[in-house]
Amino acid sequence: MRIRTLEISVGAFMLAGMLALVLLAVKVSGLSLKAGGETYELNAYFDNIGALKPRSKISMAGVTIGKVKSVELDKETYMARVVMDIDQQIDNIPIDSTASIVTAGLLGEQYISISIGGDEAFLRDGERFEDTQSALIIEELIGKFLLGTVNKSE
Amino acid sequence: MMNSISSGEQHSNENRTDNFVEIRGLTFYRGSRAIFNNIDMDIPRGKVVGIMGPSGTGKTTLLRLIGRQLLPDRGSIVVDGQDLADLTRDQLFVQRRKMGMLFQSGALFTDLSVFENVAFPLRIHSQLSETMIRDIVLMKLHAVGLRGAWSLMPSELSGGMSRRVALARAIALDPEMVMYDEPFVGQDPIAMGVLVELVRKLNQALGITSIIVSHDLHETASIADVIYLIADGEVIGSGTPEEMLSSTDARVCQFMQGLPDGPVPFHFPADDYQSDLLSPGV
Amino acid sequence: MKLDVLDRLAQLGQSGLGHVQSLGRSGIFLFLAIFSRAGFSGRGALLIRQLYNVGFLSLIIVSVSGLFIGMVLGLQGYSILIRYGSEGSVGQLVALSLVRELGPVVTALLFAGRAGSALTAEIGLMKATEQLSSMEMIGVDPLKRVIAPRFWAGVISMPLLAAIFSLVGILGGVIVGVDWLGIYEGSFWSGMQQSVDFVDDVGNGMVKSLVFGVVVTWIAVFQGYDAVPTSEGISRATTRTVVYSSLAVLGLDFILTAVMFGEL
Known part of the structure; x- marks a missing residue:
């Protein structure tokens, strides 16, 4: 017993x-069981990626569709090359879409947001976003603001 | 066919000398201190041998050497025709089944009941059925007079009782030799008498060779056939209890008659008493 | 004077050699405990009894501590993050610090105090009362019968306890953050799920706790087995178990963290 x-x-x-x-x-x-499923790679080149790190999320219309696989410096162009893993199911991203690095909240983490373009052709595995928008560096922004060089129309 | 059997028997007969244990030239150091210095000793088969000596002379160490829980620095120990130094680990465990050992504290396994303690060696070494084990355990407990205590835990036993249970455990596998480590220490006179009687009975009824390590002169002398007296790492005398009591050797005399001072000095080695007292700085 | 210095040097060398020797002894001991074939029946029952002693009996202290630590993390995280308006990240803060660091480390420290010291004292006492010697004389290797089940029980229990600690801690964070302080539950959980990666965070935390389990149990059983068999010796061995395992856990945690998360 x-x-x-x-x-x-x-x-x-x-x-x-x-x-x-x-x-x-x-x-x-x-x-979830689905996660870790099939993905395909896309590249993007940025002037400045700010605090973007591997595993940062990639979202489209606020929905997470993938994550950053790696971040490295391209020695030829001196730009940052970001490799992204995108969910295989999202296979219809137009080639003229824009990848921009944005911040969640004022001090939150940075992630890549993709805004849809209008082209009929879609990005394939290994291809790159032509149109990118770098991270917003708050210090630079404040500096510009103080010097009055912020373009009002922007 | 017949030949091979008889020659095998002859061979084993050659190995079976009169001595169950033979110790030759045993030297053992603890640190830089020699516990034993080149001692010889014979334990005759079927006899009760008392090993006596002042406290701290390594008598318990000797039992551990015979059980090969320790290895000698020099010399050989032969048990039942087998040199312990030659044994592999597995052979050693076979050899140890011939020896039972009764530890000073009893050394019962505190997480097992009395019954399970005695059953422990049987469960390990035999494939006996549960009912057989039960019968043997109760027989052994009956032999030490504690059959009624089978369901108790070791913590519920008195010192004398736990030593008797330990004895039942030591003889569970019917060993050929039992080593008793200070069996009489800290026992009241009744428990002591019971133990002396048990040792004698086991020896006479079952022919178990017994080694008793003790400094209780009276009890040991009353049951031992041979006594070895050890001091300063050497055997200083051996013989029957009567021979020892009538020995003329000063050191043997001192121990056997319990004189406070003699060749084994009362005082720990020290500087000259007078100069120690008078010297100003300590 | 010169002789004095030489003496000191010799003494230093001796004590250094002593430490190396004791390390070697404990290494051999670990090897034997792991690889000793347990050649007798009923070792499953032995392991179960030890899992009960080592694991089940540590459950209460581990979960209660986990709950409180999680609650404190929730409270502290909230009071700091609310200043930046990002109190939604409290879930992330609580989960990451528990799963990566506090879960394995605090569990290992509690484990050393609760189970490790008990193991050392028990084995030391078995040695002092000659139970280990008598086992040897009966022909049973104490390494198999006494040490191996305790060692394995510790190694198995530690990751499970760490997982329970982390989970209960996160629940504590939820109680404080969501129920008391009113953080929106959705952002609490989604922030957590987005930042915690199963392999990198939970997996590495589990690896850590497994390593700590091996180290703490190893230290505990060896200190018991190697204890001077007197009451003073056992008390010193118990103290050594707690001190050595705490230091080893904290030191190893730094090394493991540097290896696992250092590149980021």
Whole structure:
């Protein structure tokens, strides 16, 4: 009888531990069975990527459609090359779409937002966004503002 | 066919000397201090051997050496015709089944009941059925007079009782030799009498070779066939209890008659008493 | 004077050699404990008993501490982040700090205090009462019968306890952040899910806790096995277990963090 209680307690403990792990996976890290599915790569070159990092999200109309795979400096052009993993299901991004680096809130994390273009042709695996918009650097912005060089029409 | 069997028997007979344990030239150091310095000792088969000596002379160490829980620095220990130094780990465990050991504290496993403690060696070393194990355990407990205590936990036993349970455990596998480490220390006279009686009974009824390490002179002398007296890492005397009591050797005399001062000095080695007292700076 | 210096040097060398020796001994010990084939029946039952002692009995202290730490994180995170108007990131803050750092580290520290010290004291006492010696004389290797089940129980329990700690901590953060302070629940969870990656954060946290489990249990069982078999020796060994494992956990945490998250 005592052995039975012992085994039940241990079983409950193991179960609780594994359940905790599963909950951490599903509820906390948002891991779903679909995630980690098929993706394809797109590139974009930016003058300045600010605080963009691998695993930053890529969103379109506010919906996350992928994440940044890697960030590196292109030695030829001195621009930042960002490789993105895009969900395979989103295979209809027009080639004249714009990739811009934006900030969530005033001090939030930075991510890439894609605004849709109007072209009939779609971006394929390995291709690049021609039109990009760099990160907004607050210090530069303030500097410009103080010197009165901010273009009012912009 | 017949030949091979008889020659095998002959071979084992050659190995079976009169001595269950033979110690030759045993030297053992702890740190830089020699616990044993080149000692020889024979434990005759089927006899009760008392190993005596002042406290701190490494008597317990000797039992551990015979059980090969320690390895000697020099010399050989042969148990039942097998040199312990030659044994592989597996052979050693086979050899150890021939020896039971009763530890000073009893050393019962505190997380197991009395019954399970005695059953422990049987479960490890035999494939006996549960009912067989039960019968053997109750027989062994009966032999030490504690069959009624089978369901108790070790913490519920008195010192004398736990030593008797430990004895039942030590003889569970019917060993050929039992080593007793200070079996009489800290026992009341009744428990002591019971233990002495048990040792004698086990030896006479089952022919178990017994080694008793002790400094309780009276009890040991009453059951031992041979006594070895150890001091300063050497055997300073051996013989039957009567021979030892009538020995003329000064060191043997001092121990056997319990004199406070003699060749084994009362005082720890120190500087000259007078100069120690008179010297100003300490 | 010169002799004195030489003596000191020799002494230093001796004590250094002593430390190296004890490290070597404990390494051999670990190897034997891991790879000893348990050649007797009923080792499953032994492991279960130890899982109960080491894991189940640590459950309460681990979950209660997890709850409080999560609540404190929620409170602190809120009071700081509200100044920047980004209190929605509280979930992210709580989850990341628990899953990456506090879960494995605090659980390991609690584990060393709760289970490690008990292991050391128990094994040390078994040594002092000659139970280990008598086991050897009966022909059972104490490394298999006593050490191995305890070691494995510790290694198995630690990641599970760390996972429970993190989860309960996040629940504590939810209670404080969402229920008491009124952070919008949606942004709390979505912020958390966006920033926590299963492999990089949860996975690495689990790897950490596994490493800590090995180290803490190793230290605990070895200190017990190597203890001087007197009451003073056992108390010193127990203290050493807690001190050494805490230092080892914190030091290793730095190294592991640098390896796992350092490049970012």
